[in-house]
Amino acid sequence: MSSPFDLTGRRALVTGSSRGIGLAIARSLLGAGAQVVIHGRNAEAAETTAAALASEFGAGAVSSAGFDVTDEASVLEGVAGVEAVGPVDILVNNAGLQHREPMLEVSVQDWERVIRTDLTSAFLVGRTVARGMIGRGAGAIVNICSVQTDLARPTIGAYTAAKHGLRGLTRAMTAEWSGSGVRVNGVAPGYIRTELTQALVDDPAFNAWVLGRTPIGRWGEPEDIGGAVVWLSSDASRFVTGQVVFVDGGMTAVV
Template sequence: MPGLFDLSGRRALVTGSSQGIGLALAKGLAEAGAQVILNGRNRDKLAEAAATIPGAETLPFDVADHEAARAAIDFAESTQGPIDILVNNAGIQHRAPLEDFPPDAFERLLQTNIASVFHVGQACARHMIGRGRGRIVNVASVNAAMARYSIAPYTATKGAVVNLTKGMATDWARHGLNCNAIAPGYIRTPLNAALWSDPTFNDWLTRRTPAGRWAEPEELVGACVFLASDAASFVNGHVLYVDGGITACL
């Protein structure tokens, strides 16, 4: 049944894809046959990332800016072709005790982690609805289901991503769109460098996770390709946890 997972002839936009999970997902989608479009704000980093994927395009814009997102996606649609797959991956982290959490950091988390999913999702969906088809894959987190000390606002944003995903499916499934989310566990990425480089936290996590280790970004590719493909044609509003079993146990 390899044809079910074949993304040949489809174009995929991955936000926050100059490094880490986003770049790994873009490479995986490309290997499945998709033409990928990388997004970020740093043009130089995007160009370096695109050079590692044959045929990759870049679309630099700030996902937290509604008008910029809509203008960039409208431009790409009109000049380069339809965006068939959207992966909303852009995200940031800030760690601090909740009683001392800076309000400006809280606002940045809201804008980057959740408002961007609305901005870019709506801009792409307006075109997808007209074509009667499209795939949206939002990147949430195990922290949508579980809290951990010092990241309460991040937890709130990822819980919101899960519920916005369900709302997207509820509104847009009737138009032929499939809207789902991936909830990664603890992945060895630059965003988590402060954690995986800390021996105490590393020891706690490996003991807490049934798989006994961190995941690598590439281990999210299969879930993303599945949700972007015809194999998931009747999967909608679903959250797929890729976490080594951490949400399955106490």
């Protein structure tokens, strides 16, 4: 019998996957047998990452796409290009950014930039891809949330609002699309060690706070997120929809 986690024959689009957590998710999906489309706003960066993965997983397993997830026209064109090659069975909305500034000082432009990148993009890409999934009667969407989906810290108000909103969007998508065979869930990473967070890892005070606040006692690694995404993308979770799974080392389970 084949494993319920086997993704052979399925095609996944992972936004923001040329590096960091998105890249680790792409590698996990490839390891489970999926074909993966590496995405980035910078098409050259996405192509370079895809070429590197192709040397490991095979040329037929990896392709790339470059488009702006915050712009509807770009999303429509980009997704059409991806689907011209083959249907998207799995969508991982991973693209996002952070902006650290007190809410009394943050500009409306920076606030809206974070909301558009971290929340609106999941709506734009999600509904564009969902149209094809609904037509086929099957599909899995995984929205990458955060511990800030439940919590809050000073200076990241826009990010916190966006990630809280992403949980609501996950539930709204579930309410509208799950009856058509499209399951929608979220994965909420804790503090993950990546090139973007390395400065925080290197900050003795912040590092001590993370280690003390996380029951497992370490930073997460990008690879820790991939397993949850594979599960939510596979038949192993076929009766799971509308949920946000926290992969945070226990951070949100304790006080």
